[in-house]
Amino acid sequence: MLAPTKHILPRTNIRRERILPQLGRVVARRMQKVVPADVVAEANLEPEHIMIDLTQGLNVSAAKAKDLLQRQAGDVLSKGDVIAGPVGLFQRVVRAPADCEVKIAAEGKVLLEKDTPSYQLLAGMKGTVTNIIPERGVIIETVGALIQGVWGNGKIAHGVMQRLSKDLEGEVQANQVDISFRGAIAIGGYCKDPEFFSAAASIPIKGLILGSMSSTLIPAASSVEYPIIIIDGFGQKPMNTLASRLLITNEEKEISLNAQEYNRTTGKHPEAIISLPSPDNFDAPKDTDQFSVGKRVYVDSGPYATRIGTIEVIPLKAFTFTSGIQAQAAEIALDGNERAWVPLKNLEIIET
Amino acid sequence: MVNTNTNLSSILAVDIGSSTTRALLFDIVNTKYRFIAEGSAPSTAGSPFFDIAECVWHAIEDLQDKTGRMMISDAEGLIIPSTMDNNGVDAMVATISAGKPIRVVTVGLLQDVSISAANQLASTINAQVVEEISLNDRRQDEDRINLLLKTRPDLIIISGGTNGGASKSILNLIEVVGLAGYLTKDDQKTHILYVGNEELQEDVKDDLGKISNLHIAPNIQPSLNQKQMYPAQKELAEIFKMIRRKQIGGMSEVLTWTDGNMTATATAFSRMIRFLSKKYEPDKGVLGIDIGSRNTTIAASFEGEETLRVFPNLGIGAGCQRILEHVQVSDITRWLPLKIPSSFVRDYVNNKSIYPDSLPATQEELAIEHAVAREILRTTVKNILPEIPEEYQKGSLLPSVEPIIGSGSVITQAPNRAQSLLMLLDGLQPAGVTTIALDQNGLLPSLGIISDINPLLTVQVIETSTFLNLGTVIAPYGNARLGTPILRMRISRQDGERTTRDIKYGTLSVLPTNIGEQVTLHLRPLHGFDIGMGGPGKAGKVSAVGGSLGIIIDARGRPLRFSNDPEKNRKRAKDWITSLEKFV
Numbered sequence: 004m005l006a007p008t009k010h011i012l013p014r015t016n017i018r019r020e021r022i023l024p025q026l027g028r029v030v031a032r033r034m035q036k037v038v039p040a041d042v043v044a045e046a047n048l049e050p051e052h053i054m055i056d057l058t059q060g061l062n063v064s065a066a067k068a069k070d071l072l073q074r075q076a077g078d079v080l081s082k083g084d085v086i087a088g089p090v091g092l093f094q095r096v097v098r099a100p101a102d103c104e105v106k107i108a109a110e111g112k113v114l115l116e117k118d119t120p121s122y123q124l125l126a127g128m129k130g131t132v133t134n135i136i137p138e139r140g141v142i143i144e145t146v147g148a149l150i151q152g153v154w155g156n157g158k159i160a161h162g163v164m165q166r167l168s169k170d171l172e173g174e175v176q177a178n179q180v181d182i183s184f185r186g187a188i189a190i191g192g193y194c195k196d197p198e199f200f201s202a203a204a205s206i207p208i209k210g211l212i213l214g215s216m217s218s219t220l221i222p223a224a225s226s227v228e229y230p231i232i233i234i235d236g237f238g239q240k241p242m243n244t245l246a247s248r249l250l251i252t253n254e255e256k257e258i259s260l261n262a263q264e265y266n267r268t269t270g271k272h273p274e275a276i277i278s279l280p281s282p283d284n285f286d287a288p289k290d291t292d293q294f295s296v297g298k299r300v301y302v303d304s305g306p307y308a309t310r311i312g313t314i315e316v317i318p319l320k321a322f323t324f325t326s327g328i329q330a331q332a333a334e335i336a337l338d339g340n341e342r343a344w345v346p347l348k349n350l351e352i353i354e355t
Numbered sequence: 356m357v358n359t360n361t362n363l364s365s366i367l368a369v370d371i372g373s374s375t376t377r378a379l380l381f382d383i384v385n386t387k388y389r390f391i392a393e394g395s396a397p398s399t400a401g402s403p404f405f406d407i408a409e410c411v412w413h414a415i416e417d418l419q420d421k422t423g424r425m426m427i428s429d430a431e432g433l434i435i436p437s438t439m440d441n442n443g444v445d446a447m448v449a450t451i452s453a454g455k456p457i458r459v460v461t462v463g464l465l466q467d468v469s470i471s472a473a474n475q476l477a478s479t480i481n482a483q484v485v486e487e488i489s490l491n492d493r494r495q496d497e498d499r500i501n502l503l504l505k506t507r508p509d510l511i512i513i514s515g516g517t518n519g520g521a522s523k524s525i526l527n528l529i530e531v532v533g534l535a536g537y538l539t540k541d542d543q544k545t546h547i548l549y550v551g552n553e554e555l556q557e558d559v560k561d562d563l564g565k566i567s568n569l570h571i572a573p574n575i576q577p578s579l580n581q582k583q584m585y586p587a588q589k590e591l592a593e594i595f596k597m598i599r600r601k602q603i604g605g606m607s608e609v610l611t612w613t614d615g616n617m618t619a620t621a622t623a624f625s626r627m628i629r630f631l632s633k634k635y636e637p638d639k640g641v642l643g644i645d646i647g648s649r650n651t652t653i654a655a656s657f658e659g660e661e662t663l664r665v666f667p668n669l670g671i672g673a674g675c676q677r678i679l680e681h682v683q684v685s686d687i688t689r690w691l692p693l694k695i696p697s698s699f700v701r702d703y704v705n706n707k708s709i710y711p712d713s714l715p716a717t718q719e720e721l722a723i724e725h726a727v728a729r730e731i732l733r734t735t736v737k738n739i740l741p742e743i744p745e746e747y748q749k750g751s752l753l754p755s756v757e758p759i760i761g762s763g764s765v766i767t768q769a770p771n772r773a774q775s776l777l778m779l780l781d782g783l784q785p786a787g788v789t790t791i792a793l794d795q796n797g798l799l800p801s802l803g804i805i806s807d808i809n810p811l812l813t814v815q816v817i818e819t820s821t822f823l824n825l826g827t828v829i830a831p832y833g834n835a836r837l838g839t840p841i842l843r844m845r846i847s848r849q850d851g852e853r854t855t856r857d858i859k860y861g862t863l864s865v866l867p868t869n870i871g872e873q874v875t876l877h878l879r880p881l882h883g884f885d886i887g888m889g890g891p892g893k894a895g896k897v898s899a900v901g902g903s904l905g906i907i908i909d910a911r912g913r914p915l916r917f918s919n920d921p922e923k924n925r926k927r928a929k930d931w932i933t934s935l936e937k938f939v
Contacts, residue, residue, distance in 0.1 A: 005397050005413070025507070026540065049505045052538075054497040106538060114500070114534060153709045217698060218705040236709055238702040265709065267673065268455060270402020290403030304706060304713035305720065326721035327770025330714050346714040 004331070006294045009301045009351040010151045011245045016285040017149055017276055022140035023124055024048060031141050033134065037126035039161045039259045043141045045121035053100060057087045058111040060097040065111030074113070078105045086113055125159050127261035129278045146285055148253060148277040150234065150246050155262030155273025158230035162209035164250065164258045167191035171214060171250065172241035177202035184208050188258050190250050193239045197223040204228065210260040212250065212275055214242025214309070230262035232273045235309045243301060243309040244338060245353065253277045292352040300335060304349040311353065312337035363809050365437050367426060367444040368801035369411050370620060371451040372398055374648040374672055374712055378414035379801050380422060380444070381812055388815040390798060394418025400453035400603055407453065408605030433612050446808060449613045450800040452620035452650060454603050456483040456667035457595065460508040462528055464490050464515035469551070472575050472582060473514040475742060476550065479588050479663045480595045480619055481650055490524055496531050503535035509598050511545055516552030518577045525551055529562050536566035544568055546594050550575045550587045570594055585661065592622045616808060623803030625654035625663040630806055630813065632656035635757060640747060642756040643799065646731055646763035648672030648711050653735045655743055655756065662742045666735055671728055671765040672711030675704050678727055681734045689917045690726035690781065692929040695719050721770070725778055728765045732782025752786045752832065752913055755887055759785060760822065762794040772903050773935035776825045786832045786913050787887025788897050792822040826902030829876070832913040833884035833891060837861040841884045841910055845877035858910045863931050865938045866908065868901025904938050
């Protein structure tokens, strides 16, 4: 059976496409070293237009306005440039109200497109631009540790990682973030108190990675300025042991956070990347796999959610769970000497 | 023009969902068409495959493994037509619900009239209306242009003006749409569907024909008191297919395999509900509801007139979180027979959207999913009621429908039939006398699209094992104190046995029958209660057929009322399910 995979990898080749939502201009160069906040491409996503009625501006008929028009489609204008006129005793003219381009000029009207600020596409990770996709974006690659999450608040940053508690199991408290976290990416277990976010913002920290948080905090977490990545889901769950070990091992190293929204369709996850120097090439992580005995798995839902284990048995016959649901299942030897039956649908394969 | 062909003896129908893709085989057995078997595979519309051909192939392979019938070969691909040695199939059809909602901007004269009608039209596909532009929105033309460019819709629906009515105002709006279209890059041309004043169709072609992918359908409001959605709905279904072809990898291959016989799952589902409404009691409607992982579809049809609505991103999987935009967590917890903290329920609902394929392993998790399903049913019904033809409306009550068909795995794959029935009873709260059935194998959309090419197959398959009749439901409505007798039932069985039962207000009970047993019920409502026999207190006789749970008498009142004490609600929810589970 085709199985989803969860990426918590100590060292892998990470290759990411960073693409504009519509055609624009790529500003990064091939082989350029980038950090998450570097701009790699830009586009004018929200062009602003101004319609000017020359017949009103010049107080003339549409036919006369056509004669008085000094510009044509494609002309680039600076604020104050004359568009049409002069006419009449007072030499009336119509001027460009802002820096703009003439898009349409006809029937006594002109439609101008203002020179509005561009949308900037950030690199989102530390790495090297290995390819340019003209007018669309770039491909960035690095070798490093990869930890994918399931919820992010859309922000991007990078900084040095620092633990909020010895293990990443317990609740994070507002009084745990002090001045020593200034400019750091804080990592912790779970959060259920909105005060924590404001306390962290006041330091300010640069980013936050949590195992889980109460879903009532989604609005508060969405509104903070720094990136937040949730690794395992909503509730009061400790961070899964694989991710917590990986983060703890790399404490005080630089980490890039791209807390982009999780989108199952596009396959984009919020993710944390720790670039590691490596002379070797690594394979890119697999996106799908097959369930089989011996595979390491992550339990994503149910009473064993966030636990890691190894598949022991996958019987052909469906297993009946206490809910009464019958489903294809596997017996898992969970880390920590416990065994459990889990529906295959609640499992994700972990590459080792 | 679709050619129907009853020579097609075997048909492979593929349903591509957001989570699972199913391949269904229909063939002739003993001179009649039958549903033979189903194969399935995880859907591959999204990452990492981005190609639906992949999951269609896997689902067919699974079907091959289950039936032993070869349907694909490495050399030839899909084997069409079937061979003498019973391999291959004679035709393939497909339905699709995978994919993000199509982004729609509706443009019309007045918000309450033409925009509302255009929105209603948009809701018949998996679409999200991202902006509305109307004459009374107080925006300047330049703001409207900016808005259209910023939202970058997949489709613009323009409505407004009765035939021979307003023209200047609608032409002004069309000019704005045209200017925005002119500013859009050629490779990003938007689809535009014009469904307004038919006298302006030539002007619309002149203004928008070159700068967009223009489609024109008959006016959805030809006169002040008339709405005609169906022709525009058909055109919209075709546009939907074109947009999906561009958005979803593998669509072209599947369209080739199916010879173009592919449509949106919701469209096919609705077509089948309309088909059934013509087949069953013509004085009542037919209601079908399908709770999917990402979307929910509700379709009703009264004498062939259909009302269809798709609720994008509202479902029991990826669309689970969206229910919290419609209801409070307390609306979900009031249905729970177990004590589960609200915070756990909220977190579960949010996690379900992250892990939409996960299954409820514990009783608590299952109870939450079933409670969410009830609220999805309530939300969708509440929203569709105003769109049902006026002559069939019964205020806030569900109109008279026979049968009600529930679809979607949360309903059809519940651990027992009592749970399936109670979800539908609680969520839809039918009033009067009706029958509740399950589309147990999820065949309705496939049969809907097959009806285009082989209606005989559709008729014969629905006459066999398509629907599981859960039972006839008798639901009197009115007001009384709990425990007051509100209905006297005289039951006459075929063996001559006659019994009388008084039904008390507030109860949910079962009259046990054998499956398929015909029972005559003389129903006399008491204390001014109504059972849909022509008004309060009006008695009548019905011939009921026993379903898998018998005949259900739901005297809990309409709408169901809840206590402020959560403990009482819990006890009641437990009593309700226990009272039905005894008969499973």
